[in-house]
Amino acid sequence: MNHTVRTCGTCSLCCKAMGIEELKKPAGVWCEHARPGRPGGACSIHETRYPICRGFHCQWIVSPDVPEELKPSKCKVILTGVQGAGDDQLVAYCDPADPGAWRRGAIYGFLKRQTRRPDGRPRTVIVRVGPRYWLVTHDADLDLGEAGGRKRFRIEPGPDGRPVARLVEDSSQSGRPAEA
Ligand code: SF4
Ligand code: SF4
Numbered sequence: 001m002n003h004t005v006r007t008c009g010t011c012s013l014c015c016k017a018m019g020i021e022e023l024k025k026p027a028g029v030w031c032e033h034a035r036p037g038r039p040g041g042a043c044s045i046h047e048t049r050y051p052i053c054r055g056f057h058c059q060w061i062v063s064p065d066v067p068e069e070l071k072p073s074k075c076k077v078i079l080t081g082v083q084g085a086g087d088d089q090l091v092a093y094c095d096p097a098d099p100g101a102w103r104r105g106a107i108y109g110f111l112k113r114q115t116r117r118p119d120g121r122p123r124t125v126i127v128r129v130g131p132r133y134w135l136v137t138h139d140a141d142l143d144l145g146e147a148g149g150r151k152r153f154r155i156e157p158g159p160d161g162r163p164v165a166r167l168v169e170d171s172s173q174s175g176r177p178a179e180a
Contacts, residue, residue: 008042010038015034112136
């Protein structure tokens with residue numbers, strides 16, 4: 001289990017913005033067990049919640065490098081890390097109720113900074129709003145379009161090192177922990 005540096009409090013955005021295959025819950029729809037804003041936690045089945053929920057922590061929860069102001073319930077974006085093809089990728093899930101939130105204020109600057117590693121190498125940064133994907137680079141935001149059903153975009157380094165997107169069939173069962 002990841003070490004956590006913060007607690008969710010009244011945030012429950014991942015119970016809405018992210019798809020959870022094990023629960024047959026599409027991205028952008030509240031889980032039937034969610035009670036947003038409920039004092040003491042938003043999950044009405046917290047003690048018996050699913051392993052996939054128990055094991056999930058967004059980057060705001062686990063990383064002191066993510067600023068306090070980027071709490072998902074405030075900025076409307078959930079940051080997750082995922083192992084991609086040959087690199088660790090950052091996948092940001094934006095609340096479909098506010099689909100432009102990822103392009104505003106501090107979260108946008110943060111996403112842009114993440115496209116470069118400290119040593120200068122590029123890092124893959126993906127934004128998802130429901131079924132729609134964007135590939136974010138330091139100088140552009142590329143709208144990849146939608147990947148419905150079990151399709152998803154796989155982002156891989158191209159011949160020149162810049163990321164290339166391919167639409168693939170998703171065979172994983174991992175649902176919630178960010179499928180890039
Ligand atoms: S998005 Fe992050 S902070 Fe919000 S409920 Fe999920 S894990 Fe907690
Ligand atoms: S069961 Fe999982 S997705 Fe549903 S409200 Fe509880 S923690 Fe959120």
